[in-house]
Amino acid sequence: MTNREGWTAERMPDMTEKTVVVTGANSGLGYEVTRALARTGATVIMACRRTNHAMTVKGRILTELPDATLDVRELDLADRNSIRAFADDFEATYDDLHVLCNNAGVMAIPRRETDDNFEMQFGVNHLGHFALTGLLFDSLLETPGETRVVTQSSSLHERGDIDFGDLHGEQAYDKRDAYAQSKLANLLFAYELDRRLDDAGIEDVLSVACHPGYASTNLQRRGPEQEGSLIRLWVMRLANAMFAQSAERGALPMLYAATADGVMGGDYIGPGGLMNMRGLPEVQSSSEQSYDESAANRLWKISEDMTGVTYDFAQSKAADD
Template sequence: MSKWTLADAPDLSGKTVVVTGANSGLGYEATGMFAVKGATVVMACRSADRGHRAANDIRAEITDPDLDVRECDLADLASVEAFADGVREEYDELHVLCNNAGVMAIPRSETADGFETQFGVNHLGHFALTGHLLDRLVETAGETRVVTQSSGVHERGEIDFADLDHEDSYGKWEAYAQSKLANVLFAYELQRRLDAAGVDDTLSAACHPGYAATGLQARGPEQEGSTIKSYAMAALNATFAQSAEMGALPMVYAATAPAVEGGDYVGPGGLFDMRGHPETQRSSDASYDPERAERLWTVSEDLTGVTYDFEALAMADNVIE
């Protein structure tokens, strides 16, 4: 079986792709890949200034990419809604939403809405964003996709419904693992609900980058002010990690490859699933628990105030067909 590369991705001319966290790391690399294939890429960035700098860097490497930088702070639900409103006003069609942005293993803090930051940004922000944009995806002719970035660390995760915000006790890695398990549970539950509603042309998949060298690993030690941990993380990246470009391939594969189906989980197929070319894999047993996923969905709607109207989505999908 041949190894999938960007050369295998279809032409994306005329397609619109939203990528969160597009100004750095995996999001930056994926943005460039989508642009090379001809897509219009809406770069959802917490800092518009950093987003514009990233876009200029991409323009220096790629001939005439179609990039649209917009501010979107996933730690602020009002910002998420404002971003989604802007996309809906500007674009009549949306073909792919990549829920990519995230924070990892940082000291405990809270979002603008009072959620523990890792759970709030990695899961709740993307839950709300998808809810605001899903009708535009469903209304778009042809197949559209929602791709949610998780991590192999999700296999260590548990959803602590009694203390989702880790107010009673906080471990930065436990909180990160919970948020990444939530990402996979959300991706699968979204597919279940699309299927139940009879929405056939929009699929939901999850992915993970393996161990990719990005700025994400450094943020925790930096926020802790730990020089030793920063050096240790840099050494690990240099020794074991694959490039950010390779780490972005599973997301691009999940977003574009014809072989991908709703409910798939995509990651690098090499050593310990940490590096290599993308393939469809199996996630943790816990991630396939429909009762846990349904409960998380209900809680997420309550916390964000964002509800999904699948009956209306089904009607829109039938009109398009």
């Protein structure tokens, strides 16, 4: 385990002339990531489902940082047509993509389905980002210099299993198990992408994973609100007040993974304090099952089938040659 003690957002490099996509940029960790990147001069595409709210958030950031370059674009990770439209619009507008921050997510909600009939947590947290990354893959490859894909997981991935027989919870559903499965899937994807890039000899695209520890965001609130459970909502608020670090602190692992020198493909960045729930970023190890190459390969193939998105690594290498 490599310690990154002392790294804060003040140590981020100048990101002027860098283009970054942040999913879920209008609240919580995504907002803090966007705000910090904007402060360093990056052009940040705020990829959000609720564009009206995102425009309000953009205005708030511009009040603080009037020279920031922010572009609000609609992206609904629960709708494959929206994902394709976002990718097409991005490629028509921008020549480069230096960092893709796969940040957006839903957590421990009652069972719902995406527009494509996927269980919502697995569909948004994993499949939506799998498809988005694949559709923006050429942009990452064609951008001069190093580019990065940063995928947000969670320490709760440690309780996760990939139920290949019931990925969408149609036979049995537990909202917390479904969330843990989706966060484990994030890591299996991030590490498998790193391996496939390495096997193809593609050195300028890094796939990195991270987790925020226990950060106080709107994410924890959504489940109790959708269930109409005031008791769970108050318990969540109390736990956040007593144990959670701020969203600004929780954003540091993603910011480190996206910008810091010395990051390597396949790294897993998280807070290095008490039980990895809070503190400054460091390189950590994730669960044993997250490094299961057989499961990762199987999940990759299933994800391609479900999303209709494939990654042509051989063609990418040939183009480089």
